[in-house]
Amino acid sequence: MALITISGFPSSGKSRRAGQLKTYLENRLQDPSYSGPQLKVIVISDHTLNIDRAVYGDGRQEKPARAALFTTMQRQMGKDAIVIVDAMNYIKGFRYQMYCAAREHSLRVCTVFVAATPDLSREWNAARDAQDAYPSEILENLIVRFEEPSSMVRWDSPLFTVDRTDDDVPGEQIWTAITSGVVKPPNAGTSKAAVAPTDALHTLEHTSAAMVTEIMSQQSANPGMGGVATLPLSDSLRPKITLPLRNITLSELQRMKRQFVTIHKKAITLGTTEKGSVDWSEASVADKFVTYMEENLKP
Incomplete structure (x- = not known):
């Protein structure tokens, strides 16, 4: 239904704002005036995934941790859920990746930026229990690396900024964005490749081989034939082909068959970028x- 991305410095109050937003959305969904579909509000965070703060000090550990967050988010996405990703999401490339995943699922999106100064983040981090606080060197590194969301880019829009002086999140505005905002369709870069049926390779090989055999059979019966020929492969499948006014050798036909199969095998095994479903029937x-x-037979 919708993806809400929370972004901000470490120890800037993101989880508090995510909790406020979850409460607001659940109250709206339970309100008697609400007549839409039944939805659940899901919060995904480092805490829910048991990701230790220390992973952000080692790129080799941070990458799989971020992948775990992304994979969990994808599993929860659906028409029946509002997913709130409560994490720093400090890398704009990662926010773009989440935006693309949301488009694949035809979800509405918005970003909530929890604004705080570096000094305030340091102060709040120091007040935390040791197990919940970021080590000071990791905190400083993350503040320096943070890439602030911008309303000028599509993957951060619509963008809602929550200041530390705000008592609550702008729930009404966020509700409007995720319930009546524009649903952007997947583009070529985010569309999943069309998957071929399991028997597509067999059909490709069998049908092309049968056509080669039928052409050779008709040439044997009528040497030097040319023009339009019908190839009776079955009772229901009788393709027509225009042949040159000469005998085509078996090696020539087999070479064309091999090339044809090679060209289309990649589309079958890796998927095709053609829009919609792709027909791999015998016809x-x-x-x-x-x-x-x-x-290829043109003179």
Whole structure:
């Protein structure tokens, strides 16, 4: 339904704001005036995933920790959930990655920036229990590396800034953004590749081989045939092909078949970027092979 990304310095009050937002959204969903779909509000954070603060001091540990956060977020995404990612999300590239995942699921998005000064983050971090505080050197490093969200870029928009002096989050504005905002469709960069059926490779090989065999059979019966020929592969499949006025050798046909199969095998095994579902039926493969042969048999 929606993805809400929380961003801010470490120890800036993000979890407090995430809790306020969760409470507000749950109250709105339970309000008698609400008549929309039944939704659940899910908060994902380093705390819920048991990610230690120390991982941010080692890139080799931080990368899998961030991957765990992203994977959990993807699992929770759906039409029946409002997902709040309560983490620093300090890297703009990571926020863009989450934005793309939301577009794949046709979710509305927004970003909440919890604003605080570096001095305030240091003060609040020092007041925490030892197990919940960031080591001072990691805190300073994260503050320096923080890439502030911007309303000028699409993956951070709409952007809501919550100042430390604000008593609560702008719940009404966020509610409007995630319930009536524009749902951006996946683009070519975020669309999943169309997956071929499990028997597509067999169909590709079998149909093209049968067409080669039928052409050779008809040439044996009618040497020097040319023009439009019908290839009766089955009772329901009888593709037509325009052949040159000469006998085509078996080696020539087999070479074209190998090239044709190689070209289309990659699309079957890795997925295709064509929009919508891709037809790998016998009739479709036969039509593709006819087009390929006619192009390559031109004088």
